[in-house]
Every structure is written in structure tokens, then in C-alpha cells.
Amino acid sequence: xxxxxxxxxxxxxxxxxxxxxxxxxxxxxxxxxxxxxxxxxxxxxxxxxxxxxxxxxxxxxxxxxxxxxxxxxxxxxxxxxxxxxxxxxxxxxxxxxxxxxxxxxxxxxxx
Amino acid sequence: xxxxxxxxxxxxxxxxxxxxxxxxxxxxxxxxxxxxxxxxxxxxxxxxxxxxxxxxxxxxxxxxxxxxxxxxxxxxxxxxxxxxxxxxxxxxxxxxxxxxxxxxxxxxxxxxxxxxxxxxx
Numbered sequence: 305x306x307x308x309x310x311x312x313x314x315x316x317x318x319x320x321x322x323x324x325x326x327x328x329x330x331x332x333x334x335x336x337x338x339x340x341x342x343x344x345x346x347x348x349x350x351x352x353x354x355x356x357x358x359x360x361x362x363x364x365x366x367x368x369x370x371x372x373x374x375x376x377x378x379x380x381x382x383x384x385x386x387x388x389x390x391x392x393x394x395x396x397x398x399x400x401x402x403x404x405x406x407x408x409x410x411x412x413x414x415x
Numbered sequence: 416x417x418x419x420x421x422x423x424x425x426x427x428x429x430x431x432x433x434x435x436x437x438x439x440x441x442x443x444x445x446x447x448x449x450x451x452x453x454x455x456x457x458x459x460x461x462x463x464x465x466x467x468x469x470x471x472x473x474x475x476x477x478x479x480x481x482x483x484x485x486x487x488x489x490x491x492x493x494x495x496x497x498x499x500x501x502x503x504x505x506x507x508x509x510x511x512x513x514x515x516x517x518x519x520x521x522x523x524x525x526x527x528x529x530x531x532x533x534x535x536x
Contacts (some may be wrong), residue, residue, distance in 0.1 A: 314478060338522075340522035340523070348509075348528035349509055349527065350460070350509075350523070351513075351526075352514075352524045355515065355520065355521065355522035355524075356521070356522070361515050361516075393459065393460055395460075395462075395522070397441055397521040402462065402476055402477075403462075404450075405460065405462070406452075406459055406462065407459070408459045410455045
């Protein structure tokens with residue numbers, strides 16, 4: 305069982321905004337700002353979208369944004385596009401003997 | 416440009432070992448952590464371990480004693496060997512660079528293309 309909980313699926317229509325949550329079962333998210341988000345299309349490697357909760361790597365669209373409230377981190381995608389249909393994963397650094405935990409993933413459907 | 420190119424798919428029988436390679440180019444291998452992450456069929460991602468910039472390794476407790484990660488700085492290649500395979504190890508295995516900055520960045524900014532190992536009798 306993952307230590308980070310994500311909804312199994314979310315959906316939205318083109319142009320809308322959606323938010324995917326990532327809740328830490330322990331204080332992984334609350335105690336650190338080391339949460340990152342990834343997009344994965346079928347059969348492809350993940351792509352880094354957000355790191356350190358809110359930072360975007362060079363080249364990532366500003367339609368992707370990150371935030372945190374308490375022990376829940378969130379990824380918001382605005383102006384949904386068909387190409388956004390994919391799986392999304394959060395990862396948190398834990399500072400423990402297993403330093404990284406992944407969320408279970410959320411499938412985004414663009415209606 | 417940064418590239419991570421992995422070796423190809425493997426088919427193994429239970430009890431065998433598999434060793435994947437990950438050829439890094441476009442950056443200084445010894446300045447970055449390199450991680451290995453796997454993904455079972457239709458499943459999520461799982462962290463397996465990492466090679467540190469100075470060469471030390473750290474492994475997830477689940478794989479302790481069964482996994483070895485090494486690197487060859489002369490060929491800028493990182494390796495991951497997993498032993499005593501079972502059907503539960505059938506998965507796609509990714510190498511991933513920790514970034515975007517060098518040292519500890521706590522995210523994975525470049526990924527290999529992945530390599531499938533299928534374990535069956």
C-alpha cells in the first residue's frame with residue numbers, strides 16, 4: 305500500500321481546470337517541500353512537471369502548477385488539452401531509510 | 416543534451432538474475448544521483464535504489480540483499496542487477512537522474528526509455 309494517496313481517476317473537459325491531490329499517510333508531505341509530479345503516457349517514461357512542490361522545470365507549460373495544504377500536495381492543470389490525458393504520479397522525499405515514496409497514480413481523462 | 420539510454424528487454428526464468436545498463440550522456444555522471452525505478456504491469460512506480468555522485472549506493476529495504484547497483488565512470492554507464500527473480504519482478508525498469516540541479520534535488524528530471532523484464536518458467 306502506497307504511503308502517498310492519490311485519487312485513482314479524475315476527468316475534465318477541454319479548457320477546464322482539474323486538481324489532483326497527493327496525501328501523505330505520515331508526515332512526508334507535511335514535513336518536506338520535496339514533492340514532485342510526473343506525467344506518464346502509455347508505454348512512455350515519466351516526465352517531470354513540478355519539483356519542490358511548486359517549481360516548474362524549464363520547458364514545462366505554465367498550465368501545470370503545484371501547491372500544498374497541510375499534508376496534501378496538489379497538481380493543478382489549467383486549460384485542459386487532449387494531450388494531457390495520461391497518468392500522473394506524485395513522489396515525496398521522506399528522509400527515511402527508503403527516501404522516496406510514490407503515489408499510486410491518477411489517470412486523467414479529457415472528455 | 417542529457418540522454419539516458421537503457422539496454423533492451425529480457426526474458427528470464429524464476430531464480431535467474433537480470434542486469435540492465437543505463438548509458439548516460441550530456442552531463443557529468445559523477446555530479447548527479449542515478450536512481451532505478453520499476454513499474455509492474457498496469458501498476459504504479461516503485462523506487463528501488465540509487466547510486467550517489469561519489470559512488471555509494473542506497474537500496475530500498477524491499478530489495479536489500481537482492482539488488483546491486485554499480486557504475487562505470489569510464490563508459491558513463493550505470494548498472495542494476497536483480498537476483499533471485501520471481502514472477503513478481505516482471506516489470507519495466509527505468510533509470511532516472513536526480514535533478515534538475517546537481518547533488519540532492521529530490522526529483523527525477525531525466526529518465527531512460529525503460530526496459531522490460533519478463534519472468535516466467
